[in-house]
Amino acid sequence: MSxxxxxxxxxxxxxxxxxxxxxxxxxxxxxxVGVLAGSASLVAKRGFSGSTSVGEDCMVYKDTLxxxxxxxxxxxxxKVTEGGWVQYRFNSSGYRSDxxxxxxxxxxxxxxxxxxxxxxxxxxxxxxxxxxxxxxEISQRTGQRTEAYNLALAGDGAHMPFVVRRFDYALATKxxxxxxxxxxxxxxxxAPSPPLNRSNSHLTKPLSWKGMRDHPVKALxxxxxxxxxxxxxxxxxITYMLQHFLYKSQSQCIASYLRQADNENGYLKxxxxxxxxxxxxxxxxxxxxxxxxxxxxxxxxxxxxxxxRAQAAMISMGTWPPGYDPYKLDDELRAIVVGDGGxxxxxxxxxxxxxxxxxxxxxIDGHPDGEGHRILAGMLAAKLTGGAVPxxxxxxxTQTSAMQGSR
Amino acid sequence: xxxxxxxxxxxxFGLAAAILSNFxxxxxxxxxxxxxxxxxFLGLLAHNPIVFLPLAGFLLLGYGALVLxxxxxxxxxxxxxxxxxxxxxxxxxxxxLPSGIFIYxxxxxxxxxxxxxxxLHLLIETGDNREKYRVGPGSxxxxxxxFTTFVSGxxxxxxxxxxxxxxxxxxxLGPRTIGLQLERIVRGFFKVNVLxxxxxxxxxxALAQLHQPLPVSLKMFAAARVAVLYPxxxxxxxxxxxxxxxxxxxxxxxxxxxxxxxxxxxxxxxxFWNRWHxxxxxxxxxxxxxxxxxxxxxxxxxxxxxxxxxxxxxxVTFFLVGLWHGRTSEFLIFGVxxxxxxxxxxxxxxxxxxxxGRKGYKALAQNPFYxxxxxGLTFTWFAFTLFWFWASWTQIHTVFAALPxxxxxxxxxxxxxxxxxxxxxxxxxxxxxxxIKTVDGPVFTSRYARVVYASALGLIAxxxxxxxxxxxxxxxxxxx
Numbered sequence: 001m002s003x004x005x006x007x008x009x010x011x012x013x014x015x016x017x018x019x020x021x022x023x024x025x026x027x028x029x030x031x032x033v034g035v036l037a038g039s040a041s042l043v044a045k046r047g048f049s050g051s052t053s054v055g056e057d058c059m060v061y062k063d064t065l066x067x068x069x070x071x072x073x074x075x076x077x078x079k080v081t082e083g084g085w086v087q088y089r090f091n092s093s094g095y096r097s098d099x100x101x102x103x104x105x106x107x108x109x110x111x112x113x114x115x116x117x118x119x120x121x122x123x124x125x126x127x128x129x130x131x132x133x134x135x136x137e138i139s140q141r142t143g144q145r146t147e148a149y150n151l152a153l154a155g156d157g158a159h160m161p162f163v164v165r166r167f168d169y170a171l172a173t174k175x176x177x178x179x180x181x182x183x184x185x186x187x188x189x190x191a192p193s194p195p196l197n198r199s200n201s202h203l204t205k206p207l208s209w210k211g212m213r214d215h216p217v218k219a220l221x222x223x224x225x226x227x228x229x230x231x232x233x234x235x236x237x238i239t240y241m242l243q244h245f246l247y248k249s250q251s252q253c254i255a256s257y258l259r260q261a262d263n264e265n266g267y268l269k270x271x272x273x274x275x276x277x278x279x280x281x282x283x284x285x286x287x288x289x290x291x292x293x294x295x296x297x298x299x300x301x302x303x304x305x306x307x308x309r310a311q312a313a314m315i316s317m318g319t320w321p322p323g324y325d326p327y328k329l330d331d332e333l334r335a336i337v338v339g340d341g342g343x344x345x346x347x348x349x350x351x352x353x354x355x356x357x358x359x360x361x362x363x364i365d366g367h368p369d370g371e372g373h374r375i376l377a378g379m380l381a382a383k384l385t386g387g388a389v390p391x392x393x394x395x396x397x398t399q400t401s402a403m404q405g406s407r
Numbered sequence: 408x409x410x411x412x413x414x415x416x417x418x419x420f421g422l423a424a425a426i427l428s429n430f431x432x433x434x435x436x437x438x439x440x441x442x443x444x445x446x447x448f449l450g451l452l453a454h455n456p457i458v459f460l461p462l463a464g465f466l467l468l469g470y471g472a473l474v475l476x477x478x479x480x481x482x483x484x485x486x487x488x489x490x491x492x493x494x495x496x497x498x499x500x501x502x503x504l505p506s507g508i509f510i511y512x513x514x515x516x517x518x519x520x521x522x523x524x525x526x527l528h529l530l531i532e533t534g535d536n537r538e539k540y541r542v543g544p545g546s547x548x549x550x551x552x553x554f555t556t557f558v559s560g561x562x563x564x565x566x567x568x569x570x571x572x573x574x575x576x577x578x579x580l581g582p583r584t585i586g587l588q589l590e591r592i593v594r595g596f597f598k599v600n601v602l603x604x605x606x607x608x609x610x611x612x613a614l615a616q617l618h619q620p621l622p623v624s625l626k627m628f629a630a631a632r633v634a635v636l637y638p639x640x641x642x643x644x645x646x647x648x649x650x651x652x653x654x655x656x657x658x659x660x661x662x663x664x665x666x667x668x669x670x671x672x673x674x675x676x677x678x679f680w681n682r683w684h685x686x687x688x689x690x691x692x693x694x695x696x697x698x699x700x701x702x703x704x705x706x707x708x709x710x711x712x713x714x715x716x717x718x719x720x721x722x723v724t725f726f727l728v729g730l731w732h733g734r735t736s737e738f739l740i741f742g743v744x745x746x747x748x749x750x751x752x753x754x755x756x757x758x759x760x761x762x763x764g765r766k767g768y769k770a771l772a773q774n775p776f777y778x779x780x781x782x783g784l785t786f787t788w789f790a791f792t793l794f795w796f797w798a799s800w801t802q803i804h805t806v807f808a809a810l811p812x813x814x815x816x817x818x819x820x821x822x823x824x825x826x827x828x829x830x831x832x833x834x835x836x837x838x839x840x841x842x843i844k845t846v847d848g849p850v851f852t853s854r855y856a857r858v859v860y861a862s863a864l865g866l867i868a869x870x871x872x873x874x875x876x877x878x879x880x881x882x883x884x885x886x887x
Contacts, residue, residue: 014581032862251611355619
């Protein structure tokens with residue numbers, strides 16, 4: 001509906017704009033912007049509202065030694081902005097599990113899962129988490145009765161120093177195998193963060209009607225703050241909604257992720273930054289100590305790396321921009337773990353054969369959804385029963401082949 | 408800084424230049440502003456002056472040849488054109504030249520293709536004695552380096568440029584025109600930064616799906632999306648940028664030629680090239696098709712052959728259109744497919760007119776179903792040819808190897824039928840909407856409706872641009 005400028009009469013005087021249009025046209029513009037923003041806000045509110053409570057509300061941050069844990073026998077509900085309602089149930093030991101940790105039954109292979117929020121099944125019902133699905137997958141493949149204890153924690157307890165400290169507790173449960181599924185997030189947050197500040201002290205306390213009458217200036221400030229808070233919240237919801245749809249695209253998911261800071265995506269670089277090298281060095285120290293402890297307890301430890309969303313997408317696409325390598329961290333971790341005498345399984349190359357794996361993650365939050373956990377459980381079961389753990393393998397191939405992995 | 412794209416910086420720069428230009432109506436002032444703006448624009452594109460030396464040499468060569476022609480050396484016209492063409496091919500490093508003769512230190516070639524068209528136009532017109540342009544060095548630089556047409560055209564004739572730029576009484580610019588141009592800038596910005604970006608995003612995703620483990624039906628769907636989305640992306644990308652530069656130029660009181668006229672409404676491939684990159688096809692029709700046809704008709708007097716000469720000349724012209732786009736063999740095929748499409752279309756018209764008679768052919772050409780299927784086929788053919796436009800041979804091979812030949816044929820047939828139905832519906836809807844009128848004209852093109860579009864598209868474009876926080880998408884045609 002464009003009009004060619006060549007149709008303009010060169011020197012003809014333009015018809016005058018009616019006086020009312022000088023008011024009407026800006027008003028129409030403002031009205032359009034208002035209606036559009038209002039409708040977007042309504043849609044965002046309906047489709048992208050989150051709960052005020054989160055799974056971490058059931059966590060206690062009792063000491064700096066363990067990093068905290070779940071409130072024993074507690075239940076919390078959470079709805080993240082782009083997901084459904086999820087219930088978090090914690091057992092009497094403060095871990096996300098429906099079963100109580102007790103003595104091992106004869107003939108049952110016990111897998112102990114350790115790690116951070118992804119291992120804890122954050123954002124999905126416990127039934128859908130890979131930790132819950134894994135025993136069933138393994139039992140189907142081997143006929144071996146298998147159970148899993150999940151000692152993974154979200155929140156502060158997800159930080160590596162705390163994960164490492166839980167190994168003593170893990171070994172006390174007499175597992176037949178410890179599985180540690182790392183994510184790049186774990187490496188990026190290898191140092192503990194300060195305890196979460198959950199108080200709302202930054203907000204002004206609500207003013208009573210009497211208080212408003214007595215202190216009109218404060219009342220005005222309070223009103224402005226509430227209004228600003230409302231707009232910030234609405235903005236955030238609209239932003240979240242738009243990002244959610246844009247980041248569903250495989251190419252946009254990768255492009256936007258690669259634009260983030262080095263502490264987020266540096267592990268994807270062919271030549272990681274000094275900080276990432278330091279983090280890997282720290283992991284190497286932790287791993288050496290852990291490997292020694294599990295070896296003396298005669299419990300096999302299997303470490304693997306589960307990809308984050310953009311990393312999975314890059315592997316699936318099979319191409320990535322120059323200067324990046326989605327397998328780089330996998331290679332580094334394998335070298336460290338195998339160097340320390342441990343077992344490492346490669347699941348990253350398996351994502352090459354999955355179409356659009358990024359669809360199985362929450363686009364912004366980044367945690368896998370139920371389908372993502374199902375895929376992970378299948379991959380892990382295939383690797384664990386495919387020779388990585390002799391006790392779970394019918395053919396019992398050599399450990400070296402499992403450690404080397406395949407692409 | 409993103410000055411060679413449809414970025415916010417470019418819009419701000421263009422608007423600032425337009426405001427400055429309107430401080431005075433004198434031609435000297437407006438020319439000075441355009442010159443300074445164009446030089447600053449160049450300076451923002453590359454900071455090292457050394458990289459401009461080859462471009463400066465090219466401009467100097469063009470001007471030297473022009474001066475010779477202006478002084479009556481009309482015999483040098485052919486040699487001047489050949490020399491300019493050769494230097495252009497050499498600077499653009501066309502692969503058929505021996506690589507040993509190329510300059511290997513980095514230099515600036517952005518906009519060179521469009522400068523070539525302007526320089527050749529001046530040389531041909533002056534040498535032809537038809538329109539002996541008196542072009543001074545200042546006017547020459549203004550015409551060739553004009554920042555509004557520098558990156559991707561449109562290719563403007565000198566007389567049209569001079570008529571507005573050097574007019575003692577510049578063309579009128581009132582609130583209505585300003586409003587229309589601002590709306591056009593917003594629309595162009597939206598097309599490039601939102602619409603084209605989203606279309607390309609979907610295309611890249613579909614392209615990746617072709618190589619992923621999916622059932623054939625889903626791969627066919629992905630293949631169809633790859634084919635369909637690229638022409639739409641290219642249109643949004645190129646026409647959006649053109650919208651912006653035309654509007655900026657108009658705010659500087661210069662009318663640039665239109666480059667697009669709803670190309671996907673074209674019912675034939677011949678008509679398509681009257682509506683797509685119009686200034687390029689008009690240039691080539693003027694300087695290649697017409698002289699070639701006249702020359703051939705002078706030599707071949709057989710009446711039976713004469714109708715086919717047009718088809719042959721169309722092939723040559725549009726083969727050159729394709730070839731102009733790039734230096735590699737992919738563009739050679741692109742040229743063959745463009746030329747082949749246009750000449751096949753011409754031959755079809757000739758044969759149909761012979762078989763049905765003039766009246767019969769005219770009646771068929773007005774049949775709505777014939778038009779709708781022709782429109783669908785035109786879109787499908789163009790989408791098919793574009794594979795040699797955006798992909799390398801390796802990519803073309805992997806894309807076509809992703810599906811069995813039969814599945815590809817199925818995908819193309821589905822695209823044709825879907826394009827036929829969708830474009831027909833679009834035309835009906837458009838006609839329906841434009842038929843809603845008041846005394847001032849169609850409601851949907853009124854200034855009130857335009858304010859609604861501009862506000863909505865502007866808001867969406869700003870939100871998406873801020874949200875994604877990524878550089879403005881490249882303008883595809885700046886590479887040529």
